[in-house]
Amino acid sequence: MKWNRIGLESLTFPEPKKYTKEYLSNLEITNINLDEINELSTTKLEDFMPKEAKGLGKDFTSYVEEYYNSGISLHVPRNMKVEKPIILDFLMDDENPMVIDRNILVLEPNSEITVVINYKTKTQGHCFHNGLTKVYAKENSLVNIIKIQNLNDKSHNFDSNLAIIEGEGNINWVSIELGGNITGSNFTTILNGDASQGNLSSIYLGDGDRKLDLGYSMIHKGRKSNSNIETKGVLMDDSKKVFRGNLIFKKGARTSKGVEGEYVILLDPAVKSDSIPGLFCEEDDVSGEHAASAGQIDKDKLFYLMSRGLSEREAKKLIIQAAFRPVVDKIPSEELRNSINTEIERRIINE
Amino acid sequence: MKKKLLDIKNLKVNIEDQEILKGIDLEINPGEIHVIMGPNGGGKSTLAYTLMGHPRYEVTEGQILFDGEEIKDLSPDKRAKKGVFLSFQYPEEIPGVTVEEFLRTSKTAVSGEQQKLIPFKKLLKSKMEELEMKDEYASRYLNLGFSGGEKKKNEILQMSILEPKLSILDETDSGLDVDAIRIVAEDVNRLQNGNRSVLVITHYNKLLDYLKPDFVHILLDGKIVKSGGLELAEEIDKYGYEGIKAKFSRN
Amino acid sequence: MEKKKTYIEDINRGIYDIKDEVNYSYKTDKGLTTEIIIEISKEKNEPQWMTDFRLKSLEIYNSKPMPEWGADITDLNVDEIIAYIRPNTEMKNKWEDVPEDIKNTFERLGLPQAERESLAGVGAQYDSEVVYHNIRQELVDQGVIYTDMETALRDYEDIVKEYFMKLVPPTDHKFAALHGAVWSGGSFVYVPKGVNVDIPLQSYFRMNAPGAGQFEHTLIILEENSMLHFIEGCSAPKYKVNNLHAGCVELFVKENSRLRYSTIENWSRNMYNLNTKRAVVDKNGVIEWVSGSFGSKVSMLYPMSILRGQGARSEFTGITFASSGQYLDTGTKVIHAAPYTRSTVNSKSISKDGGHAFYRGLLKVAKGAHHCKSTISCESLMLDNKSKSDTLPIIELDNDNIDIGHEAKIGRISDESIFYLMSRGISEEEAKAMIVRGFVEPITKELPLEYAVELNNLINIELEGSIG
Known part of the structure; x- marks a missing residue:
């Protein structure tokens, strides 16, 4: 497979291997009975997931469907509000160098759940992640999905996320991309029901020769549906990023609204930053907006902080952390928030 | 007996199937200044928009007679031609259309007479001077980048150019400083002088220091609960809307 | 006021649709063969290098696949298009000498009047050949050349040879190759060092024959410290068969020069408008594009500015109006290839009655092109829900010392x-x-x-x- 935008000549998937470690760390503290929710038949899910939700593409998603070695299937019953987040912790090592996770979430009407998935490595060897997460949020349900990726600099990371949201349902995606050598990540949300809502907040940190291809799509079908994409990132060293953000208004999505913002801070001359924002519209009574900016850190801001005794690196770190904070703060775990902040600090200050 | 300019009877209005006005009766004679006061959400702006004919406001019952003629099914431009004017609380910004170009088109439509370029320029300039507006406003895009106060002044400018029989001022005093309120009030008085009528809708009574209203009405929860003279405004000042509400819920 | 009024009366879409009887002195068969290319070249008395260039381009054309992105052009059968139609006249420099029917067409379009009132020079092309060209004497005296491409190839062969299809080589894409093979007509402008042409020049391209192609070539060279405003107008009456316009515009803006290139395109709605326009700008030079796209059935048009000199600038101002049966895929490309270059893009589109407007753009900042600044703004207005409107501005940044801002909005009144x-x-x-x-x-x-x-x-x- 060839991947032009991130300059990848060829990509072949490795032979699938098992992942034998425990990754559901905090299930005992939630009131979910896994036996009850595992019942969901997956073929049913294929029925409702429309063709336009491709994720990273068939090569990636069918690999997961065929070889998945981990993941959860949750069926949240009507009216159930799961208070504590479900946390999945993947820590790859030399014995378990592959995570192929397939996650399925079905939310019955008026239910709520938060899922945090954390992908890390504990080895300097090559690790591989290819995941697929599918969400069906029915009427008036609320789902928060937080994905944090911090694999080592040799690893490959691919992730497809698809959601369909019914009337007045709500999905909040948070994506934090810190590691990996190559990342391909896609989040597609179909706002199917009236007054459904989708939000996506993401941050990324490109350093070394990291390559990221980030694709976010909001497909409005229901009336009065609402979407918001906000992406902030930093590129340094020889890193490269592609951002593809699409707001798609299908016929019938009257009085819907979509907003998309992409902001990137460029710190070194050798970085590459591509943006392909798209607005596609078949309905007149909608409002779609996109804004983007790219450039260095504001020199006046930097000067101000340095005049107060901060080194240039410290000042930059402070400004970048301030930009990232609203997204990091959405993570419902202090421990995770701290570890992300420490990681960002280490990368910007110590390198 | 003077012929009534506006005669509203048992007016009921829905927004998206929710009843906001629940039976309003109001009569305004030529030359009178009326004030409608009331708390937010009581239906004041709904009344203003309904009189101007905003399509979102659905009249379910009652009548709106203007100059003896039913206007409730007329489109907003037809009402404007009959002499109804609404000073908007939040005037719209229209990029690419200058104040002058817009007002000349509007004046032509309302008066039914082609406005010649030079005489119209003169008229506009003199009206702007009265309102202490700078010349450059004439060539700026309509309301675009105007401050809150500038937008309100621009509304009053339009009023004095169009010379309506009935001017409805929806919260025109909000966003204006003391000097601007005085200037605006002077202009309203100048226009009203004679047989033109004014309906002031306000939350506070800042504008009332300069206008001499003939009647004050209190609009609570979709109904006019009390009508009287200027003393009513003073009562509100003293007891607040909550006090007045309490008084009426007791009765 | 009087003048404005007359104009309003003049403007009635109908005038574009008045067809003349098709009168020609020579035309080629449909489709493309080596023989047809050689015939065109011979008919035009061209030097051998141009004949060779045409044949080479034809080879490239035949080797390239149809583009697979953008508009659906499967309805366009190039083999059905007549590549070359010579109108029944030689080029004139007085309107009285232009044949009555052709003159009347341009009279209806208001061209002779505009020439008298507000232009420094006018060119008029009818089908494949330029039928009228004239320029004010004082500009001639300053060394300004404004003529049709055929005359330029004859009288200024060295200049043409140096610049012709150097900016848009036939290898660029399939329709550039087609253009290289069958180009005919168009305007040539040369502004010498230090000359400011302060009144605009205008070329008008009119296609009259059905099922034909127009492939005019416009070549403009501004030497250092010069200035020009060039206006291009296009129209055609509507026929049931498809017409093809695959023109090419090459603009060379040298140091400290400033060129404004305005286009009002109002082709009929059976036209495939696959036009290629490109400008290269040297140090501190400025290219300004003003582009109005109203006509055609299908348009794919993305004027490109290559800012290759330090401090060069480009400004693009475009409006696209897509109505019933139209797919207008338009936009602009800017390549920042030198430091301190600046660009602005301001695009507006309107779609109505089932029309489809697509903004497609590219902004590229090359490695080493530091201190570049660019702002892009795209606004789309939808007038009903039968229509479509899309925006896809691609941004590619290859260094960090830049300041880029982009905004896009879609909505209705x-x-x-x-x-x-x-x-x-x-x-x-x-x-x-x-x-x-x-x-x-x-x-x-x-x-x-x-x-x-x-x-x-x-x-x-x-x-x-x-x-x-």
């Missing part, structure tokens, strides 16, 4: 704005037209007056009773 204007006595239709005119105002104010008036009238005609 707000009900609140319509209500506001109606509350001032303005009818609903008039209110909408006023808002649309306001929407395109940033573009109209960049156009010469008569075009601005024409544009406003087009909006009136296009909008009349058709939106809601």
Whole structure:
């Protein structure tokens, strides 16, 4: 497979291997009975997931469907509000160098759940992640999905996320991309029901020769549906990023609204930053907006902080952390928030 | 007996199937200044928009007679031609259309007479001077980048150019400083002088220091609960809307 | 006021649709063969290198696949297109000498009048050949050359050879290759060092014959410290068969020079407009594109600015109006290839009655092109829900010391704005037209007056009773 935008000549998937470690760390503290929710038949899910939700593409998603070695299937019953987040912790090592996770979430009407998935490595060897997460949020349900990726600099990371949201349902995606050598990540949300809502907040940190291809799509079908994409990132060293953000208004999505913002801070001359924002519209009574900016850190801001005794690196770190904070703060775990902040600090200050 | 300019009877209005006005009766004679006061959400702006004919406001019952003629099914431009004017609380910004170009088109439509370029320029300039507006406003895009106060002044400018029989001022005093309120009030008085009528809708009574209203009405929860003279405004000042509400819920 | 009034009467879409009887002295068969290319070249008495160039281009054309992105052009059968039609006249420099029917066409389009009133020079192309060319004497005296491409190839062969299809090589894409093989007509402008042409030059391209292709080539060279405003107008009557326009524009803007290139394109709605325009700008030079796309069935048009000299600048101001049966895929490309270069893009589109407007753009900042600045703004207005509107601006940044901002908006005329204007006595239709005119105002104010008036009238005609 060839991947032009991130300059990848060829990509072949490795032979699938098992992942034998425990990754559901905090299930005992939630009131979910896994036996009850595992019942969901997956073929049913294929029925409702429309063709336009491709994720990273068939090569990636069918690999997961065929070889998945981990993941959860949750069926949240009507009216159930799961208070504590479900946390999945993947820590790859030399014995378990592959995570192929397939996650399925079905939310019955008026239910709520938060899922945090954390992908890390504990080895300097090559690790591989290819995941697929599918969400069906029915009427008036609320789902928060937080994905944090911090694999080592040799690893490959691919992730497809698809959601369909019914009337007045709500999905909040948070994506934090810190590691990996190559990342391909896609989040597609179909706002199917009236007054459904989708939000996506993401941050990324490109350093070394990291390559990221980030694709976010909001497909409005229901009336009065609402979407918001906000992406902030930093590129340094020889890193490269592609951002593809699409707001798609299908016929019938009257009085819907979509907003998309992409902001990137460029710190070194050798970085590459591509943006392909798209607005596609078949309905007149909608409002779609996109804004983007790219450039260095504001020199006046930097000067101000340095005049107060901060080194240039410290000042930059402070400004970048301030930009990232609203997204990091959405993570419902202090421990995770701290570890992300420490990681960002280490990368910007110590390198 | 003077012929009534506006005669509203048992007016009921829905927004998206929710009843906001629940039976309003109001009569305004030529030359009178009326004030409608009331708390937010009581239906004041709904009344203003309904009189101007905003399509979102659905009249379910009652009548709106203007100059003896039913206007409730007329489109907003037809009402404007009959002499109804609404000073908007939040005037719209229209990029690419200058104040002058817009007002000349509007004046032509309302008066039914082609406005010649030079005489119209003169008229506009003199009206702007009265309102202490700078010349450059004439060539700026309509309301675009105007401050809150500038937008309100621009509304009053339009009023004095169009010379309506009935001017409805929806919260025109909000966003204006003391000097601007005085200037605006002077202009309203100048226009009203004679047989033109004014309906002031306000939350506070800042504008009332300069206008001499003939009647004050209190609009609570979709109904006019009390009508009287200027003393009513003073009562509100003293007891607040909550006090007045309490008084009426007791009765 | 009088003059403006006359213009309003003149503007009636109908004038574009008046067909002349097809009168020609020579035309090629349909389709493309080596023989046809050699015939065209021979008919034009061209030097051997040009004949060879045409044949090489044909080879490239045959080897390239049809583009697979953008518009659907499967309906376009190039083999059905007549590549070359010579009108029944030689080129003239007095309108009296131009044959009556052709002269009448241009009279209806207002060209001779515009020449008398506001232009420094005029060229008029009818089907494949330029039938009229004239320029004011004082410009000739300053060394300005403004003529048709055929004359240029004969009289200024060295210059043409140096620049012709160097900026848009036939290898660029399939239709550039087609152009290289069958090009005919177009304008050649040469402005010597230090000369400011302060009144615009205008070329008008008119296609009369059905099932034909127009492949005019425009080559403009501005030497250092010079200035020019060039206007291009295009129209054709409507036929049931498809016509093809695959012109090519090459603009060379040298140090400290400034070129404004304005286009009002109003092809009929059976036209495939696959045009390639490109400018290369040297140190501190400026290219300004003003582009109005109203006609054609399908357009794919992305004028490109290559800012190769330090401090070079480009400005693109474009309006696209897609109505029933039209797919207009337009935009602009900017390549920042040198430090301290700046660009602005201001694009507006309107779609109505099932029309499809697509903004497609590219902004590229090359490695080493530091201190570049660019702002892009795209706004789209949808007038009904039968229509479509898409925006896809691609941004590629290869260094960090830059300042890039982009904004895009899609939506319709707000009900609140319509209500506001109606509350001032303005009818609903008039209110909408006023808002649309306001929407395109940033573009109209960049156009010469008569075009601005024409544009406003087009909006009136296009909008009349058709939106809601």
